[in-house]
Amino acid sequence: MREPAVKMMKSTAIAEVSGLSICYRSGERDVPVLRDVSLSLAPGEALAIVGESGCGKSTLASALVGFLRSGSRVTAGSVRIAGEDILAGSAQTVRALRRSQIGFVPQNAGQSLTPSMRVGAQVAEVLRMTRKLDKAAARAEAAKLFAQVRLPQPDALVDRYPHQLSGGQQQRVAVALALAGQPRLLVLDEPTTGLDVVTQAGVLALFNTLRAELGIALVMVSHDLGAVATVCERIAVMYAGRVVETGRTEPTFRQPSHPYTRGLLSSVARIAAPGLPAGMPGSVADALELSGCAFAPRCEFAQDSCTQGDAPELVPVTAEGAVAVQGTARYSACLRLPEVLAAPAWESEVRPRRPRERGEPLLEVSGLTVDYRRRPDPHTGPTVSDVDLVVHRGEVVALVGESGSGKSTIAWTVAGLRRPTSGTVTLLDRATVPGEARPADLTRTAARRDPAVRRQVQLVFQNAATALNPRRTVGDAIVRPLRLRGLRRDGAVAARNQVLEGVGLEPGHAERLPGQLSGGQQQRVGIARAIAGGPTLVLADEVVSALDVSIQASVLRLLDDLREEHHLGYLFISHDLAVVRGIADRVVVLYLGRVCEEGPVEKVYGGANHPYTRLLLASVLSTEPDGAPGTGSAADEQPESAPPAVGCPFRNRCPHRVEGLCDQETPPWQELGDGHRIRCHVPVADLSAAELGVRA
Amino acid sequence: MSVLITPDSDPAAVPTGRARARRFALPVTRSTVAGLVLVAVNVLVALAAPLLAPYSPTQPDALSAIEGPSGAHLLGTDQLGRDVLSRVLYGGRYALLISLSATVLTVVIGTILGCLAAYRRGWLDEILMRILDSILSVPAILALLVVVTALGSGAPVIILAATVVYCPALIRVVRAAALSIVGLDYVTAARARGEGFWPVLAREIWPNILDVVMVEFAMRASWIVLLISSLSFLGFGANPPTPDWGLMVSENRSLLTVVPMATVAPILALASLIVGLNLAADGIAKARGIDRITGGLR
Numbered sequence: 001m002r003e004p005a006v007k008m009m010k011s012t013a014i015a016e017v018s019g020l021s022i023c024y025r026s027g028e029r030d031v032p033v034l035r036d037v038s039l040s041l042a043p044g045e046a047l048a049i050v051g052e053s054g055c056g057k058s059t060l061a062s063a064l065v066g067f068l069r070s071g072s073r074v075t076a077g078s079v080r081i082a083g084e085d086i087l088a089g090s091a092q093t094v095r096a097l098r099r100s101q102i103g104f105v106p107q108n109a110g111q112s113l114t115p116s117m118r119v120g121a122q123v124a125e126v127l128r129m130t131r132k133l134d135k136a137a138a139r140a141e142a143a144k145l146f147a148q149v150r151l152p153q154p155d156a157l158v159d160r161y162p163h164q165l166s167g168g169q170q171q172r173v174a175v176a177l178a179l180a181g182q183p184r185l186l187v188l189d190e191p192t193t194g195l196d197v198v199t200q201a202g203v204l205a206l207f208n209t210l211r212a213e214l215g216i217a218l219v220m221v222s223h224d225l226g227a228v229a230t231v232c233e234r235i236a237v238m239y240a241g242r243v244v245e246t247g248r249t250e251p252t253f254r255q256p257s258h259p260y261t262r263g264l265l266s267s268v269a270r271i272a273a274p275g276l277p278a279g280m281p282g283s284v285a286d287a288l289e290l291s292g293c294a295f296a297p298r299c300e301f302a303q304d305s306c307t308q309g310d311a312p313e314l315v316p317v318t319a320e321g322a323v324a325v326q327g328t329a330r331y332s333a334c335l336r337l338p339e340v341l342a343a344p345a346w347e348s349e350v351r352p353r354r355p356r357e358r359g360e361p362l363l364e365v366s367g368l369t370v371d372y373r374r375r376p377d378p379h380t381g382p383t384v385s386d387v388d389l390v391v392h393r394g395e396v397v398a399l400v401g402e403s404g405s406g407k408s409t410i411a412w413t414v415a416g417l418r419r420p421t422s423g424t425v426t427l428l429d430r431a432t433v434p435g436e437a438r439p440a441d442l443t444r445t446a447a448r449r450d451p452a453v454r455r456q457v458q459l460v461f462q463n464a465a466t467a468l469n470p471r472r473t474v475g476d477a478i479v480r481p482l483r484l485r486g487l488r489r490d491g492a493v494a495a496r497n498q499v500l501e502g503v504g505l506e507p508g509h510a511e512r513l514p515g516q517l518s519g520g521q522q523q524r525v526g527i528a529r530a531i532a533g534g535p536t537l538v539l540a541d542e543v544v545s546a547l548d549v550s551i552q553a554s555v556l557r558l559l560d561d562l563r564e565e566h567h568l569g570y571l572f573i574s575h576d577l578a579v580v581r582g583i584a585d586r587v588v589v590l591y592l593g594r595v596c597e598e599g600p601v602e603k604v605y606g607g608a609n610h611p612y613t614r615l616l617l618a619s620v621l622s623t624e625p626d627g628a629p630g631t632g633s634a635a636d637e638q639p640e641s642a643p644p645a646v647g648c649p650f651r652n653r654c655p656h657r658v659e660g661l662c663d664q665e666t667p668p669w670q671e672l673g674d675g676h677r678i679r680c681h682v683p684v685a686d687l688s689a690a691e692l693g694v695r696a
Numbered sequence: 697m698s699v700l701i702t703p704d705s706d707p708a709a710v711p712t713g714r715a716r717a718r719r720f721a722l723p724v725t726r727s728t729v730a731g732l733v734l735v736a737v738n739v740l741v742a743l744a745a746p747l748l749a750p751y752s753p754t755q756p757d758a759l760s761a762i763e764g765p766s767g768a769h770l771l772g773t774d775q776l777g778r779d780v781l782s783r784v785l786y787g788g789r790y791a792l793l794i795s796l797s798a799t800v801l802t803v804v805i806g807t808i809l810g811c812l813a814a815y816r817r818g819w820l821d822e823i824l825m826r827i828l829d830s831i832l833s834v835p836a837i838l839a840l841l842v843v844v845t846a847l848g849s850g851a852p853v854i855i856l857a858a859t860v861v862y863c864p865a866l867i868r869v870v871r872a873a874a875l876s877i878v879g880l881d882y883v884t885a886a887r888a889r890g891e892g893f894w895p896v897l898a899r900e901i902w903p904n905i906l907d908v909v910m911v912e913f914a915m916r917a918s919w920i921v922l923l924i925s926s927l928s929f930l931g932f933g934a935n936p937p938t939p940d941w942g943l944m945v946s947e948n949r950s951l952l953t954v955v956p957m958a959t960v961a962p963i964l965a966l967a968s969l970i971v972g973l974n975l976a977a978d979g980i981a982k983a984r985g986i987d988r989i990t991g992g993l994r
Contacts, residue, residue, distance in 0.1 A: 415888045446890050454890040467881035471903035477882075480899070481889060529885065 014101070014185050014217045015041040015064060019077035022059055024069065033059045033072065035241045035311070043184060046211060046218040048232035048249065050225060050264065052548040053519070054284045056241040058107070061189045061221045063087065065104045066094045081185065099130050103178030103216075107189045109171040113162040119173045120146075120158025126180035145176040148213070150206055167403075168199030172206065179210070186210075188220045192227050196402040197575055201619035204230045223548055225268055226621025229253060237261045240284055240294035242311060247330030253623050257317045257332035259299045259340055267553040269578040271605065271620050275350040276560055276582045279553025283518045293335065301336040301343075317341075351557065356585060359393030360429045362569040363414065363442075363537055368423035370409050370593075380642040381649075382421060384409050384593035389571075393429055393536060394563065396570040398584035398601075400577065400616065406593030407573045411539045414571065415459050416446030427453060429536060455485060458530035462542035464522035468514035474500075474525050475510030481533040495532070502565075503528040503558060520551035524558065531562060541573045556583055577620050581605055586675070589613045591650050592643035599676025608687055610678040612650045648681065656682045728979025734972025738965070742788040749782035753939040762955055771957045774948050778937075784961045786939040788969065791928070794851055795920040798858035802920070803913050806863045810870025811897050811905075814878050821871075828864035836861045837926060844932045854933065858920050866912050873908040877901050907980065914977035918970045925966055941966045 017039040023030040034056045041047050049057050062068065063079050066086035078085050081097050089097070098104075106112045114122060123145055124138035133141060139158060146154035149172040162170055171191065178186055188207070192200040204227055210216055222228050228235060228249065235252050237245040237260060245258035256262040263280035270277070282298035290296070292307040299306065306312075314331040334340055368389075371382035384406040391397045399407045412418045414425055425442035430452075440453040461467035468477055478499055482492045497507040503524040514522055523543065530538055540559065544552040560583060563570060574580050580587060580601070587604045589597040589612065597610040604613065643649050644663070651662040658681055667679045680687065741748065750770075757777035765772045771780035813821040831839075843857040877883060878901065886896050902909075927933035928942030936943065941962035948958035 417884060417888060446888050447892070449890060451890060454888070457888075459885060459888050461881040461885070463881065467885060469882040469900055469904065471906075472899065476899075480886075484889060484891075533889070 012042060013040045013080070014043045014045075014082060015039070015219065016080040016083075017060070017064070017077070018080075020060075020063060020074070020079060021076040022056075022063065022068065022072055023075050024072035030075075032075075033241050034063070036077070037238075037241075037243055038077075039236055039243065039246070041185070041217055041219065043217050044211065044215045045234060046207075046220065046232040048228035048235045049219065049221045049238060050223060050228055050235060051238035051260075052223065052264075052284050052550055055238040057221045057223075057238055058189055060238070061187050061219065064185075064187050064219060065098060065102050099181050101184050103175075103181060103183035103186045105171075105174050105178050105186065105188045105191055107193065109174035109191075110162065110167060112174055113170060113177075115162055118159050118161055119165065120160075123158075123173070123177050123180050126177060130181045142176070142180075145179055146173070148179070148210070149173075149176045150202075150209070151176070166199070167195055168203060171195065171199075171203055175203075175206065175210075179214075179216075183216065185217045185219065188218065188222075190222055191220065192222070192224060197577065197619040197621075198402060198615060200227065201621070204621075207231045224621070225253070225264060225549070225623045229623045230621055237264070240290075242294065242333065243314065244295065244333045245331065246314070247317065247332075252330065255341065257330060257337060257341055258295075258334045259301050259336075260295045262340065262343070263298070264549060265623060267549040268623055269552070269556070269576070269582045270350075270622065271578045271581050271617075272622070273350050274581050274601075274605075275352045276556050277350055277553040279557065280550040281554070283520060283551070293333075301334075301339050303336065306335055351560075353582075356394055358395050358585075359567060359569075361390055362393045362395075362427070362429045363389070363391040363571070364424075364426045364428055365389035365410070365414070366424045366426075368410065368413065368425060369421045370406070370413055370418065371421040377645075379645060381645045382593065383643065384413075385643065387423070387590075387593070387595055389588060391537065391569040391571055393569050394567045395586070396563065396572050396584045398572045398574060398580040398587045399590060400574060400580055400587055401590035402575060402616075404592070405590040407590055408541055409593070410590075411459070411541050411571060411573055414442055414537075415457060415539055416442065416444060416449055416454070419443065419445060427456060427537070430456075451484065455481075455533045456536045458533045458535035458538050460523075460526050460530045460538060460540045460543050463546050464519060464526045465514070467526045468522060468529075470514055472513075473510060474505075474512050474514065474517070474528075477514075477525060477529050478510070478532045481529060485532075485534055499528045499532045502531060502562070504554075518551075519547055520555065523547060523551070523555055527555070527558065527562070531566070535566075535568065537569045537571070539571045539573075542575070543572075544579060545574065545576060552579070559583065577605075577616055589616070594643065594649045595679065596648075596650060597678045599672070600674055603672065603674055603676035607676060608672060608678070608684045610650075610680055611654045611656050611682075611687065613678075614687075615653070648679075656680075656687065658682065725979050725983065727975050728983065731972045731975025731977075731979055734968050735976060738788055738969045738972065739792065741785055742792050745782075745785045745789065749779075749785045751779035751782045753778065753782045753786040754937045756937075762951065764955060765957060771961050772955050774944075774955065774958045775951060776937075780944075780955075780958045780961055783939040783944060784941070784965050787941040787944060787962055787965060790934045790938055790940045791921055791924050791942070791966075792969075794854055794858075794924050794933075795917060798855045798862070798920050798924075799913060799917040801855065801859045802862045802866055802916055803909060805859065806866030806912075807870050807902070807905075807909055808897070809863070810867040811874045811901050812893065813867065814871045814874035815893060815896065815901070824867070828867055831860065831864045836923060840923065840927060841930070841932060844927065849927075849932050849935070854924065854927065858923060861923075862916055862920060866916060869908065869912055870905060873905040874901050877904050911977050911981040914973050914980060918973035918977065921966070921970055921973065 017037055020034055020037045021032065022034040023032050037060060039047065049060060051057050059069070068074070074087050079087050082101050084093055084097060086094055086097050113119065120139060120142045123142040127133050127138040127141050142158050143154040146157055151157050151169060151172050165173065192203055195203060207218060208231060211218060218232065220228065220232055232249055235247065235249045236243050237258060239260045245252065245256065245261050252261060253265060256265055266278040267280055268277060280298060290307070292309055293312050296302040296306040312333045312335050314333045317330040317332050317337065366388050368384060368387040369382050370384040373380065373382065387410060389397065399410060401407055409418065413420050420443050427440040427442050430438065430440065440450065446454055475496055478496050479492050482495050487495055496510060500507055500509060505521065505524055505528065514525065517525065544555050547555060556579065562568060572580070572584055584601050587599065587601055588595055589610060591612045597604065597613045609617065647663040647665060648654070648667045651657050654662065661681050667681045669677045669679050670684055671677045672684060678684070755778065759777065760769070760773050761777035762775055763769055763773045769779050769781065771784065773779055809824065813824050839861050840857050843853065847853045883896060883900050886900050924933055925942035928940045929946045931946065934940035934943045944962040945959055948955065952959050
């Protein structure tokens with residue numbers, strides 16, 4: 001099948017991809033990255049391209065703007081933008097198309113802006129070229145564009161440099177830059193990856209507004225199904241370089257017609273379904289050159305016939321009724337379509353929270369203050385101030401907050417990489433150390449701690465790629481902590497293999513270098529290294545945020561298994577509230593280094609909240625159709641850079657702010673029972689009432 | 697069914713031997729090979745000089761002084777009748793020995809101090825850098841001449857002096873490379889394990905700056921060879937009658953028109969060594985510079 005019955009739209013389509021195949025050269029071989037991809041986008045439409053990393057999403061997005069990574073070439077097919085072939089056209093055609101038809105927002109907006117140029121000037125440059133405006137007019141127009149992308153104080157902002165903006169603001173500037181040429185199509189490559197939840201919700205809301213205001217068409221590449229559901233009405237799911245399912249987003253997410261889509265959806269942690277998501281075994285890397293259906297090895301529905309012959313073609317999905325409108329119909333490339341459609345919902349596969357036995361108190365942090373300021377400043381307070389925390393054995397305590405909230409500072413202090421300014425950090429349970437019952441002082445740096453204490457506290461990092469030494473084998477990385485435990489030669493090798501198997505890897509992986517492993521495997525090695533130390537307390541710093549959803553789910557399950565097996569206590573740092581809901585027992589919400597709410601997970605997610613927690617929860621994305629996040633105002637994404645010296649840190653963004661009180665006095669704790677408490681001047685009853693008002 | 701092996705794929709089929717080999721493998725280009733061969737030939741010739749040389753390099757023979765190339769003396773003789781070919785074959789020994797010792801010493805000290813400065817930062821880094829700045833501000837040959845004049849031209853003095861003169865530049869380069877490594881999570885992980893400076897240096901930093909150090913080694917070696925030969929030429933290095941290229945050029949340059957080979961041959965020999973070292977350095981740099989594993993390094 002070449003083109004899935006979209007011919008009728010051909011004349012009007014803004015973007016038309018037909019039978020596109022792209023290869024890149026690796027050594028002496030051609031490796032296909034895109035195979036026979038056909039898509040069509042009408043003006044004003046929003047299409048999402050989803051899939052795991054390595055599925056060809058970004059290659060497709062680049063092809064839409066006529067860009068091929070060096071070493072790759074088009075082997076078949078074409079990409080037509082407004083009727084003109086952008087891949088085969090002359091340099092002039094391509095430039096003209098890019099100037100007038102397409103806006104591109106690259107993956108990392110912060111890096112795509114020139115650091116030495118004011119952001120206004122960068123936008124004005126485009127305006128002067130495309131619209132022949134003079135200097136003053138271009139500047140005024142740039143400010144207008146900044147207002148359009150909802151940047152605060154656009155007139156002042158044009159004179160800022162990129163580093164003076166927050167991540168969300170940089171992203172908005174990149175969007176303004178893309179809009180400067182008045183394009184009819186906006187291509188967004190992972191536009192919200194790396195942004196805080198609140199910022200993410202704001203940026204996604206912006207895309208919706210822009211579509212409504214400008215009638216612009218969007219192509220959004222993302223691995224975040226929640227983000228996609230918020231913005232795009234059509235979706236194309238890619239696996240191993242092919243489109244395996246395409247259709248309208250809402251029915252696709254309600255009843256996926258391809259097992260891969262099903263697997264992706266079942267991997268998403270949901271705030272509404274507490275527990276650990278099912279996940280999907282395997283990875284896409286093995287699948288690029290399989291015969292038959294590339295997904296067959298990972299598919300729960302696969303039969304022998306699936307692995308033979310050519311890849312399955314996209315066929316219309318008709319089981320749920322007649323195809324309503326041609327071109328917006330659903331297509332799936334699955335040989336076992338009836339079975340997939342008939343399969344029960346995947347919610348049953350969520351691993352519910354298991355009953356936990358809460359052990360002895362393990363870590364006690366009391367009055368922790370960390371001050372990075374070089375000299376005293378009466379207008380600001382310390383980075384982390386007066387934080388109290390207790391982690392028991394077998395318990396997961398989640399630290400939640402936006403970037404800059406001091407989550408990692410607290411973890412690093414506990415790990416002994418930083419000295420606290422004041423407060424106590426104590427490791428209480430020393431039962432694993434024979435003959436040692438005294439609590440250990442963790443305010444000392446790692447180098448000054450007792451070796452047994454160091455072993456008990458282990459770190460797992462966010463970015464597995466930088467957490468492993470690229471020049472040392474996996475085996476080396478794991479054996480080192482074992483050696484420090486006193487194991488020698490054969491004992492260490494046996495223990496190494498045991499640890500590897502414990503995290504779902506094979507002893508054979510020990511000889512590999514980290515670069516030869518997939519992202520999920522690297523993170524497993526990172527976890528294995530921590531476990532090899534024989535810890536009782538694991539500090540997990542955003543361990544799943546950098547992973548594909550399918551891998552996220554399996555890593556979360558691994559962490560949960562290890563917690564149960566070794567009776568570990570976790571300090572689990574995350575900004576993903578859905579993930580936290582699934583794994584944590586207690587939640588501590590931080591804002592600018594101050595605890596503003598803490599309590600058992602059910603209470604925090606189901607009860608009255610601090611206004612900041614409320615904002616975080618409202619920003620969580622969902623794949624459910626009615627799960628659109630609260631569209632925050634631009635002010636909601638403006639975390640202050642420095643915490644205030646006195647008063648409530650959240651006061652500047654708080655809708656309940658009481659003048660003369662919140663900025664003068666530190667709010668008191670209000671106990672809500674079961675250890676759930678919030679730090680706010682406003683009585684809980686008033687907060688809850690206001691909250692209901694927001695919902696209605 | 698064919699299985700694809702890309703760097704990102706699950707390398708179930710990758711033999712473990714390859715994994716090990718890749719760690720130290722040096723992607724080779726033609727000029728790198730040429731450079732390494734030139735260096736190797738020079739080293740081999742210096743080692744095998746007693747076997748290769750037809751005459752003693754130091755025995756004068758007044759009867760056959762200042763002769764052009766002939767069957768008996770392929771490159772002719774110098775003013776004392778010594779065979780030029782034999783002297784050229786022996787001539788690399790002094791320069792190579794001194795340069796190699798000085799280079800090894802420079803690289804070892806430079807790597808350790810560079811990594812230490814990057815790892816510790818703070819006052820140690822500041823003080824070290826200011827000291828280096830002051831050493832860097834003195835021209836190399838001038839500093840060496842002062843040292844040699846004051847302390848004599850013994851081999852240990854020259855080696856130490858060359859080390860002191862060339863260490864600062866190397867420390868700066870290594871420090872810059874190490875700075876991009878010490879901030880990475882695997883170094884943090886090692887620190888959290890309680891590892892001290894030496895294990896962190898040996899296990900975490902060193903393997904990741906190895907390519908930079910290799911390039912620096914080859915580059916410093918060529919500079920030091922030149923420097924030592926210059927010293928000999930000026931009369932502060934090898935003492936007569938030691939066969940040394942720099943000294944030979946100095947001794948025979950007045951006879952350039954009469955027996956040109958006595959001057960040209962040592963120059964060519966010296967050039968081959970330095971060109972070889974430079975080609976090797978360039979080759980390694982280029983090959984490692986595009987290395988994906990350390991893509992962020994250079």
